[in-house]
Amino acid sequence: MEIILNPWPWYVSGPLIAIVMALLLYFGKTFGMSSNLRTLCAIGGAGKFADFFKFNWRDQLWNLTVVLGAIIGGFIATHYLSNDTLIDLNPETVVELQNMGFQNAGATLLPNELFSIEALKSPKVLIILIIGGILVGFGTRYAGGCTSGHAITGLSSLQKPSLIAVIGFFIGGLIMTNLILPLIF
Known part of the structure; x- marks a missing residue:
């Protein structure tokens, strides 16, 4: 028996995001990926080169769980919660993208013409x-x-x-x- 998985509907994922945001607000924390990059750069010693990275990064270590969660969640979603259906793009969009040179528009989340090892050449x-x-x-x-x-x-x-x-x-x-x-x- 084959199990077909679909993306979570908005009425499941939306409230989950709201719960996470309510918890962050309750504890006085904020969410954002760019702050994680700043923390990682500060840990790596970027404060020696730019004042922007001179802050007490230890206070932000909790936020790195967002990075870890994004990596683990992405892995789980890709390998266990995804199906192989094509992305449902508007047919007019597919034609426009094909006219620009994107051959498999909608077949992958990111176009291979930009995001593949071959494209980097x-x-x-x-x-x-x-x-x-x-x-x-x-x-x-x-x-x-x-x-x-x-x-x-x-x-x-x-x-x-x-x-x-x-x-x-x-x-x-x-x-x-x-x-x-x-x-x-």
Whole structure:
């Protein structure tokens, strides 16, 4: 007997996220992946090179459980809670992506044309990934947090800067998807 697994419905995963956020708020903690990167860099000695990393990182060790949970959760989700169905993309989106050179649009979560070992041999792909990484890093620092921190923690605690940041993330995503991506490919 074959067991077919589907993603958790919103009415299961949404309340679970809400419970985690309520617990974090109760204990006076915040959630965000970029703060974990800052903590890891501080542990590695980055404070010798930049004042941004000079802080008592021991107070943030609890937050590294988020990284561990993301790794373990990703492994469990990939190997035990996923099925092999294709991503349900709009047919018009599939055609647009194929016209840009993405051959298997919707077959994988990330396009192999950008995120495979073979793709890293292309100077164009390397430049796109490096510039994209720099822009994401700069944007995260400039916005005072990442998308997960602002959209989950910031919005749930009714922070106006997080609302502004999330609106900016969506506007940036729309500009990238509709204006810049077609120019690159």
